[in-house]
């Protein structure tokens with residue numbers, strides 16, 4: 529998501545935001561595993577007469593589901609220009625009298641009535657990098673009734689050591705001169721970036737392990753992280769850490785983007801190592817992933833037998849997450 533400085537007019541060729549937004553929302557609607565999981569959760573959890581808050585409403589699809597499930601009022605908060613489209617969608621479905629579209633960030637929104645239920649599909653590729661924790665903690669404090677239902681219920685961050693030349697080569701080939709010039713500063717930048725990839729299960733040298741599980745109704749922590757020790761299943765050359773999420777959307781309803789991906793809305797995170805690390809079958813690999821307070825910067829490390837030094841993502845202003853699904857992945 530780009531934020532354009534006030535007073536700057538972008539040439540049309542750069543301003544492809546509308547096309548990106550269309551692709552983003554169209555592909556999420558088409559992702560039936562994702563969207564029907566939320567539909568089932570709304571039918572299961574919304575009680576007739578509930579006031580619902582939908583943070584990050586996008587097209588308003590989850591607000592429509594909430595209305596169908598019996599909500600008396602839905603406050604649908606969307607910071608981007610899709611809010612206008614959502615308003616029109618609500619109208620064309622005859623639900624605009626029950627869905628109130630608010631074109632703002634949730635953290636800048638106040639409601640005339642606290643909500644009984646919060647739904648937010650701001651789940652990132654590794655669970656938390658789209659800011660879900662900040663939005664939920666703020667909503668719990670200001671916008672929800674005590675004990676309100678929260679959808680999703682919990683999110684776990686899962687990781688494995690990865691051998692994937694396919695995903696590492698974009699970094700590796702910049703370590704050599706290109707056009708007889710030195711581009712190693714760009715590979716250094718890439719090493720301090722989370723890359724979005726579609727991991728093959730054969731690239732996982734360790735079993736996946738859960739670093740942390742966050743219960744959204746009760747957590748008080750704004751940052752997430754964890755350390756796990758997992759054994760290498762075979763000899764290999766580890767080039768990074770693969771990371772993804774498992775979310776309990778509501779009791780009995782879960783979604784995960786574990787490889788191989790079955791939910792086209794999400795890729796997995798590939799957190800590259802500065803240099804590939806040779807490992808032998810049976811080696812104990814210590815994987816750590818941590819965020820800063822706002823889940824905008826991430827640190828990771830992978831050591832044999834003991835933790836290694838964390839590599840942190842380069843701070844970027846504004847610190848907003850990029851769209852999770854890459855072009856063409858529908």
Ligand SMILES: C[S@@+](CC[C@H](N)C(=O)[O-])C[C@H]1O[C@@H](n2cnc3c(N)ncnc32)[C@H](O)[C@@H]1O
Pocket residue numbers: 553556557583584585586587588589590605606607608610632633634635649650651659663
């Ligand atoms: C992944 S999309 C989901 C859209 C829709 N809920 C769906 O399920 O198809 C997330 C949307 O949330 C919006 N968003 C993220 N955080 C927000 C916040 N705190 N307040 C308002 N909008 C937010 C983004 O602009 C984006 O349109």
